[in-house]
Amino acid sequence: MIAGRWAARLHLxxxxxxxVVVAAWFVLSWRYGAFVLPSPLAVLRGLVEIVRTGEVWKxxxxxxxxxxxxxxxxxxxxxxxxxxxxxxxxARGVVHDLLAVLxxxxxxxxxxxAIIWFGLSNAAPVFTTFMITLPVVASNLVEGVESVxxxxxxxxxxxRLSGRQKFTxxxxxxxxxxxxxxxxxxxGLALKVSVMAEIFGVTTGIxxxxxxxxxxxxxxxxxxxxxVMILVMMATxxxxxxxxxxxxxxxx
Amino acid sequence: xxxTLEVAGVGKDFLIPVLxxxxxxxxxxxxxCLLGPNGCxxxxxxxxIGGLEPPTRGTVTLGGExxxxxxxxxxxxxxxxxxxxxxxxxxxxxxxxxxQTPLGRDAATRRATAHRFLxxxxxxxxxxxxxxxxxxxxxxxxxxxxxxxxEPDLLLMDEPFGALDAQNRRIMQGEVRRIWRETGRTIxxxxxxxxxxxxIGTTLIMLSARPARIRELVRNDGRVxxxxxxxxxxxxxxxxxxRQQRAP
Numbered sequence: 001m002i003a004g005r006w007a008a009r010l011h012l013x014x015x016x017x018x019x020v021v022v023a024a025w026f027v028l029s030w031r032y033g034a035f036v037l038p039s040p041l042a043v044l045r046g047l048v049e050i051v052r053t054g055e056v057w058k059x060x061x062x063x064x065x066x067x068x069x070x071x072x073x074x075x076x077x078x079x080x081x082x083x084x085x086x087x088x089x090x091a092r093g094v095v096h097d098l099l100a101v102l103x104x105x106x107x108x109x110x111x112x113x114a115i116i117w118f119g120l121s122n123a124a125p126v127f128t129t130f131m132i133t134l135p136v137v138a139s140n141l142v143e144g145v146e147s148v149x150x151x152x153x154x155x156x157x158x159x160r161l162s163g164r165q166k167f168t169x170x171x172x173x174x175x176x177x178x179x180x181x182x183x184x185x186x187x188g189l190a191l192k193v194s195v196m197a198e199i200f201g202v203t204t205g206i207x208x209x210x211x212x213x214x215x216x217x218x219x220x221x222x223x224x225x226x227x228v229m230i231l232v233m234m235a236t237x238x239x240x241x242x243x244x245x246x247x248x249x250x251x252x
Numbered sequence: 253x254x255x256t257l258e259v260a261g262v263g264k265d266f267l268i269p270v271l272x273x274x275x276x277x278x279x280x281x282x283x284x285c286l287l288g289p290n291g292c293x294x295x296x297x298x299x300x301i302g303g304l305e306p307p308t309r310g311t312v313t314l315g316g317e318x319x320x321x322x323x324x325x326x327x328x329x330x331x332x333x334x335x336x337x338x339x340x341x342x343x344x345x346x347x348x349x350x351x352q353t354p355l356g357r358d359a360a361t362r363r364a365t366a367h368r369f370l371x372x373x374x375x376x377x378x379x380x381x382x383x384x385x386x387x388x389x390x391x392x393x394x395x396x397x398x399x400x401x402x403e404p405d406l407l408l409m410d411e412p413f414g415a416l417d418a419q420n421r422r423i424m425q426g427e428v429r430r431i432w433r434e435t436g437r438t439i440x441x442x443x444x445x446x447x448x449x450x451x452i453g454t455t456l457i458m459l460s461a462r463p464a465r466i467r468e469l470v471r472n473d474g475r476v477x478x479x480x481x482x483x484x485x486x487x488x489x490x491x492x493x494x495r496q497q498r499a500p
Contacts, residue, residue: 154304155337159351169350173341251341251382
């Protein structure tokens, strides 16, 4: 029983699978050569190397800084749209349609347009991140706005709560879980998308350094940076969003 | 302070007329039970009295002040809905405190008042629980505590025990009756259960089938034997239920 629980906590079955994958990786790497598939050891060595030289912080920091600006801007505008949808039914319809269009637009459209409009600069990944994450966060918020229980608002009317009291006591707590869920998905998307846009025109960031590694035929570094991306994503989920969601769910 | 409630010629049309014309007066401190077949407009009438929905015809006055007119009336109305309508993210105490803020009470008074009414409704010791952690009966008690905490001139209750099992329902009826005696509030209580109405109300008003009028108004002052009163009212409500089923 106890052994079973520990096995689950340590993700033992997952680790066992990982061991099999790494073993297969060794074999395939040996069979096809380091250029196509570098060995796990080479990747590990590369990871140690970028941590030692501090390069990992430089590029991860650059990517995260762009995400903070693009994604942060998207969250702010999403909040404004959510508020608009809350106060006006007409606005809600317009916001809905707008988000449907944005949701249907491909990442590549924004990357190409960003390069045309802003040239090869920081603005391209920031803009792309902004345009891609805006509909994700805003759709969640609008859904949250629609889910506010009218019966609770009516209760607020009965007891003559002011508009502000109703907003802080009823509306905000109803919407926050939707906002956090939207931000969690949006942040994951932001990381993936901004890295893609970094291939063009900038000289820092995970996307840039990955593409550069490919050009200089350092395939093991492509794997290393992919690993860094995965770790960053998992860390923000575990250290940032999960604790927040957990805290919010306390009353459930 | 409990006040007199006057309902004069109140009617309401949605797509069809729901309430035809209803008039009655509730004296301060009375406990009125509104009875009637399901879907006859009891809840609509209660919502009109509570100012949640304007009537198509007629007027409602509370202590001489019109409920629907220019501006808000100054009377305090507490409502206990069919559902508890507690804020799930707040503790029971915070729920009861919240509704007192518009009254301009300071934090210490709000807290003390919440404590007093939660104790009165049998929730002492559960103040810091969130609604999701207590039973349905306890949630409904907290909703009653919340309504009482504003010291309402009029307390409206809309089938508040509908979701409770028979035992809890019996217990809550006794509790409401006791709270009414201890606080002396004017209460209008909607129910479709005749036994419940006879057990707790001082005045029983039976509405007819849609469009509703008053079918019968009985003083439940012990002059008529309870068993006979229940029988008579049961006969009346069966007639009205049949009438409502025959109507389109």
